[in-house]
Amino acid sequence: MLFRREFKRNLRSLIIWSIIIAGIILMYLSIFPSMAKEQANMDNLVNAVPEGMQKAFGMDRLSLGTLLGFYGIEIHLMTTLLGSIYAALLASGIIAKEQNEKTAEFLLALPISRRTIIAQKGLAVLANVLLFNFVIVVSSLIGFQFASDQDLPYKAFFLLELAVLMMHLTFAGIAFLFSAVARRTRSIVSVSLGTVFVMYFLSVVAGISERLSWLKYVSPFKYADSAQILTESRFHPLYAVIMGVVIAGCFLSAYWYYSKKDIAV
Template sequence: MIFQREFKRGRKSLLIWSVILGGLIVGLLSMFPQFAEQQESLSKMMEAYPESMQKAFGLDELSLGTLMGFYGIEVHMMTTLLGSIYAAMLASNILAKEENEKTIEFLLSKPITRSQIVAQKLGVVIVNILIFNSVAAAAGLIGFQFAKDHDVPYETFALLIIAAILLHFTFAAISFMLSSVMKKTRNTLSASIALVIAAYFLNMISGISEDLDVLKYFSPFTYADASSIIKEDAINILYLVMMAAVILFSILAAFMVYQKKDISV
């Protein structure tokens, strides 16, 4: 009951975000052939950029003139950022809104436990994120049709999609935990969005200087970085473990907090 209700309430937002991201992906990949034709001039132009800027955007390891390089710099970066914002927005409201909208007492009067409430709402978050990323993956496959003269390394593409999904789950899990703690959706949403933006800039700043390299471990965006995935053709095991640990800890914390939470309206 809760799952169906929440999914219906969020399907319009899911549709809007998915259509926008899918359209942007296809639009960007449709421009790749032009970049590929001008690869030499692009390389010279990129060399003129400050070294710190090249590192911040991955231009030191990837090339806009190659299909995966273009995808990593333009598409993957946009997918991870927009997807993380969507995941944070979705998860940050889903528990807290029951108290914020004064509907929690009615919900708890039904023959359902708090654990079932948390589980079903978490299920909605998981399903929505998977649908969102499925649309992104489909849009990528459609966009690749514009690059008919270039081979598509589908295994690398799959790794980038998996990394994006795990990143979105990471931010969603943290936001879900915050939603179990806070009562006001405005506060939860603000904190979740701020977390995503701060993590994004930490990732960019960490690439500017070796002295700031340690900052990358505090940003989940580093764990889904396109340049390292494309270069190694694998997702770093340490990053996988760190994302899994954050996801599991946040979800378990959400269940535990919500079980003991003093819920009043």
């Protein structure tokens, strides 16, 4: 089964990235109790940061002295940025590597349709991203035990992780479409990663500048804004709809295009 083949081919990458993100989460959460004891000093440190930077990273609404505030400021950046990089690398390579590794001819010679090939590759991307986010959630819940004396609003936490999952799937969908459409396979990874970094830059700009706040509708990073979700215990329905449309649109477009694409073998 092609899905099993693709999953096994990407399993090593999934394990490595999962170990990295779990290690970062547990390391950061392990030092939270000692930092919470110095809340006054931490608040003074945050107040010394320029106001624009405070808004960009949610420091104006979250406190480093609370568990979810610390999570939203320190750890959320890692899970969103690193997770998006992983999703983009995974999705951009899963189609292109057939041509890079000269295996496209073998794959297309199998008694399965192109639509089956692209559908099962898409399912492999979805499975990997879901498992990666499962590791994020489990690692976070384990790490929260370092500060078991603090109350944890689970609703806000799971809404935040839902937003992060949808953001990862958004970048995966965009990279998957790039991979299906592109003729020059060597440029796919760089374009996909470039998209992640540009979107992150736009989210920072949208947070710093009131005049450019409209950029938040362009970047998925602002859709998964930790300050908004954690303080309001609400994942904005508009953002969920936009990401859902982009995810579905990208995967369906890749499915349609690949089934008609002239593939050089």
